Amino acid sequence: MTGNNKKASEPTSVDISPVTQDAPEVLSTAHTIDEMQAQFAHLQALSRTQPINDWATRETQLDNLEVMLSDNQIGFTEAINADFGYRSASETQFAELFPSFTGISHAKKHGKKWMKTQRAPISALYMPAHNEIQPQPLGVVGIMVPWNYPLFLAVGPLIDALTAGNRVMIKMSEAAPQFAQAFADAIARYFSPDMVCVVLGEVDIAAAFSSLPFDHLLYTGSTTVGKKVMAAAAPNLTPVTLELGGKSPVMVLDGANLETVVNRVMMGKTLNAGQTCIAPDYVLIQRKYHEQFISLAKEWMEKHYPNIENNPDYSRMINVQQFKRVKDYLDALSGDEIRQLTAVEANIETRLMPPIIVSEPAPDSAVMQNEIFAPILPLMHYETLDEAIHFVNARPRPLALYVFGDNHRGIEKVRNNTVSGGLCINEVLIHVAQHDLPFGGVGDSGTGAYHGKAGFERLSHMKPVFVQSKLNGLNLLLPPYGGLFKKAMAVFLK
Numbered sequence: 001m002t003g004n005n006k007k008a009s010e011p012t013s014v015d016i017s018p019v020t021q022d023a024p025e026v027l028s029t030a031h032t033i034d035e036m037q038a039q040f041a042h043l044q045a046l047s048r049t050q051p052i053n054d055w056a057t058r059e060t061q062l063d064n065l066e067v068m069l070s071d072n073q074i075g076f077t078e079a080i081n082a083d084f085g086y087r088s089a090s091e092t093q094f095a096e097l098f099p100s101f102t103g104i105s106h107a108k109k110h111g112k113k114w115m116k117t118q119r120a121p122i123s124a125l126y127m128p129a130h131n132e133i134q135p136q137p138l139g140v141v142g143i144m145v146p147w148n149y150p151l152f153l154a155v156g157p158l159i160d161a162l163t164a165g166n167r168v169m170i171k172m173s174e175a176a177p178q179f180a181q182a183f184a185d186a187i188a189r190y191f192s193p194d195m196v197c198v199v200l201g202e203v204d205i206a207a208a209f210s211s212l213p214f215d216h217l218l219y220t221g222s223t224t225v226g227k228k229v230m231a232a233a234a235p236n237l238t239p240v241t242l243e244l245g246g247k248s249p250v251m252v253l254d255g256a257n258l259e260t261v262v263n264r265v266m267m268g269k270t271l272n273a274g275q276t277c278i279a280p281d282y283v284l285i286q287r288k289y290h291e292q293f294i295s296l297a298k299e300w301m302e303k304h305y306p307n308i309e310n311n312p313d314y315s316r317m318i319n320v321q322q323f324k325r326v327k328d329y330l331d332a333l334s335g336d337e338i339r340q341l342t343a344v345e346a347n348i349e350t351r352l353m354p355p356i357i358v359s360e361p362a363p364d365s366a367v368m369q370n371e372i373f374a375p376i377l378p379l380m381h382y383e384t385l386d387e388a389i390h391f392v393n394a395r396p397r398p399l400a401l402y403v404f405g406d407n408h409r410g411i412e413k414v415r416n417n418t419v420s421g422g423l424c425i426n427e428v429l430i431h432v433a434q435h436d437l438p439f440g441g442v443g444d445s446g447t448g449a450y451h452g453k454a455g456f457e458r459l460s461h462m463k464p465v466f467v468q469s470k471l472n473g474l475n476l477l478l479p480p481y482g483g484l485f486k487k488a489m490a491v492f493l494k
Contacts, residue, residue, distance in 0.1 A: 083178050137164055215239075273316060
């Protein structure tokens, strides 16, 4: 991404008079529960009295977001790097900045059309009346951001919320504090506190945040915490979008090109050191391809990450806690199960976790029971495709499913007999960057979807409107119910 010469727009003029005579000062960044609650009350009051129904205001906010990203991309990249101990700048550009910029461009291109009232079909029985669907802003949207992609997973939902005309509060992850502060500072410079507020703080602040009566709450993170967020939102009947995770499997069909499979799977597993919610979690493969897969994976590592200890393209685990969690998974395995892909050992001081293949671990092992979220790749064997499908279907529904092969019948069988948040055929990860596809989970991997038009509609109230014509026949069906009514019912209730 290159610098953007476009000047940030001034915040759109709105009435910012106090809600009450003794209303607290309006802040762009909240650090305490009291500040957070005061800012929420301020935004909620504005959303009820000054709904953002025009495209010009929404486009201004998207312009401000685009300029903010352009002006601060180096600082944001450095802050993320500091939080991780080391995070490849190229990965931040590819996986965070690039989809953020393209998401803004997509919203600016299509948003004006999305927000228009649309005619909807109507039964001939009610003509000449007509139906409409009118998108309206929900009001105040809450966004809870994880640590693994703290820029894109803040900006992506923010794009959808602003395009839908909402005011927004964002709770940044306490596990990525330097980026959280950098992002909060930038938001304060480019946005009015009447539009966007960033909340910083630890777990107690996050719990209080999820208990606010938002008009919609979007959380990205683990399934365990997602359940707590949903429970906290329930007393307020706050609708939620939960983007969770789980174990996203790879199915390798018989006859698939193994070099292609390994190339794509290893790319997805090593990006951000595997700390990606849709990273390939494990591979289902026939036993006859097992050793060839491992051999190709070693060659791939030598080609793409030589000298991995000092390779500028390979990222680190976010913190010691995450490093130890994954190391515990490995320590519980036997030596025969662990197949090293490099000559480098895991290093807790630098938080370097080299890619490792786990050869056919027990299905009840920790590495197969938990989302790995690290560059550890189990290889599981299957004999028939039905067996592989059963293996996937017997477990919680994954956020993503990846199938590789040229057998059209086999691909269609997987496609039609499995349920997952998303499906990629002969690819991994890339569906998340498709702004014309909804992104979300199902079951344990999440509820609801966003991105592009799906995100606009998720964070809008798609209000149904029935418009009656002056000329209509409904008066003929009013009581007292006589012969005409009975004849009409006899026709309708055949």
